[in-house]
Amino acid sequence: MSLLKVESLSKSFTSGGMWSGKRKVTHAVNDVSFEVAKGETLAIVGESGSGKSTTARLVMRLLEADAGRITLLGEDVSQLKGSALRRKRRHMQMVFQDPFASLNPRMKIADSVGEGLRVHAPELNSKQRRAKVAGILEQCGMDDSVLDRYPHQFSGGQRQRIGIARALAVSPELLVLDEPVSALDVSVQAQILNLLSDLQKEHELAYLFISHDLSVVRHVADRVAVMFAGRIVEQGDVQDVYVRPKHPYTRELLDARPVGHPSQRHAAGDEIVRSDEGVADAGCPFRLRCPFARSDCETFDARLSGGEHRIACLHPL
Amino acid sequence: MLKIEHLSLAIPAPGGDRQAVSDVSLTLAPGHVLGLVGESGCGKTLTAQAILRLGESQGIVRTAGRVLLDDADVFGMPEPELRTVRGGRISMIFQEPMTALNPVFSIGAQLTEVIRLHLDLTRPAAEERAIGLLADVGLQDGAGLLRQYPDSLSGGMRQRVLIAMAMAADPDYIIADEPTTALDVSVQKRIIDLLRGLQEKRGLGMLLVTHDFGLVAELCDEVAVMYAGHIVERGPVADIFDKPAHPYTRALMHCRPEADGRHKRLPAISGQVPSPGKWPEGCRFAARCPLAAIECSTPVREDAWQEGRHLARCVKVMEVLKDEKLEAFL
Numbered sequence: 225m226s227l228l229k230v231e232s233l234s235k236s237f238t239s240g241g242m243w244s245g246k247r248k249v250t251h252a253v254n255d256v257s258f259e260v261a262k263g264e265t266l267a268i269v270g271e272s273g274s275g276k277s278t279t280a281r282l283v284m285r286l287l288e289a290d291a292g293r294i295t296l297l298g299e300d301v302s303q304l305k306g307s308a309l310r311r312k313r314r315h316m317q318m319v320f321q322d323p324f325a326s327l328n329p330r331m332k333i334a335d336s337v338g339e340g341l342r343v344h345a346p347e348l349n350s351k352q353r354r355a356k357v358a359g360i361l362e363q364c365g366m367d368d369s370v371l372d373r374y375p376h377q378f379s380g381g382q383r384q385r386i387g388i389a390r391a392l393a394v395s396p397e398l399l400v401l402d403e404p405v406s407a408l409d410v411s412v413q414a415q416i417l418n419l420l421s422d423l424q425k426e427h428e429l430a431y432l433f434i435s436h437d438l439s440v441v442r443h444v445a446d447r448v449a450v451m452f453a454g455r456i457v458e459q460g461d462v463q464d465v466y467v468r469p470k471h472p473y474t475r476e477l478l479d480a481r482p483v484g485h486p487s488q489r490h491a492a493g494d495e496i497v498r499s500d501e502g503v504a505d506a507g508c509p510f511r512l513r514c515p516f517a518r519s520d521c522e523t524f525d526a527r528l529s530g531g532e533h534r535i536a537c538l539h540p541l
Numbered sequence: 542m543l544k545i546e547h548l549s550l551a552i553p554a555p556g557g558d559r560q561a562v563s564d565v566s567l568t569l570a571p572g573h574v575l576g577l578v579g580e581s582g583c584g585k586t587l588t589a590q591a592i593l594r595l596g597e598s599q600g601i602v603r604t605a606g607r608v609l610l611d612d613a614d615v616f617g618m619p620e621p622e623l624r625t626v627r628g629g630r631i632s633m634i635f636q637e638p639m640t641a642l643n644p645v646f647s648i649g650a651q652l653t654e655v656i657r658l659h660l661d662l663t664r665p666a667a668e669e670r671a672i673g674l675l676a677d678v679g680l681q682d683g684a685g686l687l688r689q690y691p692d693s694l695s696g697g698m699r700q701r702v703l704i705a706m707a708m709a710a711d712p713d714y715i716i717a718d719e720p721t722t723a724l725d726v727s728v729q730k731r732i733i734d735l736l737r738g739l740q741e742k743r744g745l746g747m748l749l750v751t752h753d754f755g756l757v758a759e760l761c762d763e764v765a766v767m768y769a770g771h772i773v774e775r776g777p778v779a780d781i782f783d784k785p786a787h788p789y790t791r792a793l794m795h796c797r798p799e800a801d802g803r804h805k806r807l808p809a810i811s812g813q814v815p816s817p818g819k820w821p822e823g824c825r826f827a828a829r830c831p832l833a834a835i836e837c838s839t840p841v842r843e844d845a846w847q848e849g850r851h852l853a854r855c856v857k858v859m860e861v862l863k864d865e866k867l868e869a870f871l
Contacts, residue, residue: 271725272696379813409580410752414796414807421806438726443798443807480730482755486778489759
């Protein structure tokens with residue numbers, strides 16, 4: 225049984241139409257399905273506007289989906305409300321890109337990290353709670369001198385450790401991590417990635433890891449889902465997808481990574497410059513940018529198909 | 542030639558100015574790309590902005606050194622002359638294409654304003670030049686674009702418009718501060734190609750300020766690595782990549798996940814960059830360096846280790862080079 229199962233999740237937003245302009249519907253997340261098993265990392269990678277963060281928020285039920293089903297530990301949580309939803313949230317917690325924005329600036333670290341325990345472990349008295357919080361912070365590489373300090377007294381990396389500790393406090397099985405290292409300096413990124421990997425092993429945590437960074441995703445993920453314009457266009461084992469991408473968009477993303485050494489530079493101008501954007505409203509959403517697009521792509525329903533390594537493309541590489 | 546000589550800068554702080562950049566020297570020749578690399582807070586942006594004296598409005602003070610543009614000291618220039626240098630001889634491209642354009646003016650108004658500031662052109666001639674510049678940066682239908690406003694453009698298009706703006710007066714030098722950091726990967730790649738193409742075609746001297754060694758590998762001829770307000774390593778790009786000599790450079794290069802390193806432990810630098818002015822007397826990296834020893838507590842010269850044009854401010858380079866797999870950082 226998978227820990228988290230997401231089926232045909234969809235969410236659209238409308239914009240405009242109040243005073244001027246046309247009412248416009250954006251399918252932020254369109255028929256997205258995936259599973260995450262205990263202890264594994266599924267990464268969702270995509271560019272801005274691809275719907276990856278919206279997917280994370282839908283899974284956490286911070287946003288209401290228009291359609292689709294979310295099953296956590298065998299129970300359908302998509303319709304849960306109020307206290308039933310809160311109880312279920314103990315099993316999945318979120319870590320945000322900017323931990324400063326997600327920590328209450330007027331709350332001491334001990335209270336921020338221990339907040340979830342008040343709800344989920346009401347049997348603990350304040351002393352026991354404080355001890356538990358100190359233990360979690362220690363696992364995240366912070367000593368107990370931080371307990372009575374405030375968020376603004378910490379650097380970005382330390383705040384992210386606190387954000388992770390806060391999520392871990394209620395002993396979840398799944399962490400939904402939305403760009404957890406994107407706002408950090410590279411040397412600090414490495415510290416946090418190492419921490420996440422240690423914690424995963426120790427607690428058999430499952431990660432739903434949202435990122436735009438292909439190198440980071442390759443490092444942390446077991447499986448990867450590539451999103452484009454609200455849809456998953458390719459999904460599979462991270463090694464398969466990176467070594468043998470089948471969807472032209474995945475290939476474009478991988479080719480766009482900067483080289484690792486100056487000797488690998490391509491000569492300027494050997495690139496076909498395609499338009500910066502352009503998402504097709506009907507058919508394959510990538511077809512306007514795709515070098516392999518043909519007429520049948522205009523009517524393609526862009527559904528994933530295949531076994532372990534799945535793609536949504538009529539003319540795979 | 543554009544030269545920074547022994548530049549030191551201080552930033553205002555409660556309780557007195559704090560040293561933020563100390564004794565930085567750089568030379569940028571026409572047709573060359575120099576990468577200024579470091580993490581946030583190391584002083585790279587302050588250094589780059591000082592070339593055009595842009596920090597002065599925020600109270601940043603030059604405490605020593607000078608910036609020479611063909612032997613004329615930028616800090617000694619009267620305001621009118623400085624205005625012709627800014628955007629005329631030396632242009633700047635910023636990180637945030639979202640905030641660098643004024644949302645209430647059309648692209649055309651902003652682009653022709655820059656053109657007419659530096660070149661004596663009539664409005665129609667300036668518009669024609671604007672359309673040509675937009676074409677140079679890969680934006681077709683320039684005429685239509687001139688009537689549009691920034692919020693209708695994507696991040697990639699805005700950055701192209703800003704690059705076009707920087708090229709408006711045919712400058713000799715470009716300072717690009719994290720020009721692709723806010724952009725998506727596929728857009729980033731196109732902007733890199735565009736910058737390289739323009740730089741080669743026009744023989745521009747470019748100072749690229751970045752934290753990303755990938756960008757350095759793509760664009761630079763020379764590299765200077767900054768840490769805690771000064772330069773810790775410099776040299777030709779191939780030397781820096783083949784044989785990074787300063788432990789900070791090495792760690793910075795290798796703490797990015799590599800292609801086949803799935804789930805492997807990453808080398809990490811513990812602790813954090815010391816804040817401006819709170820630098821130790823000796824090596825500024827020593828507190829975070831696993832190889833630090835007693836000899837690191839006295840000041841270290843920039844050329845403590847040298848091989849040709851490749852310099853490193855470190856007295857333990859021989860040991861650094863021996864630790865090929867960076868085990869000290871694991």
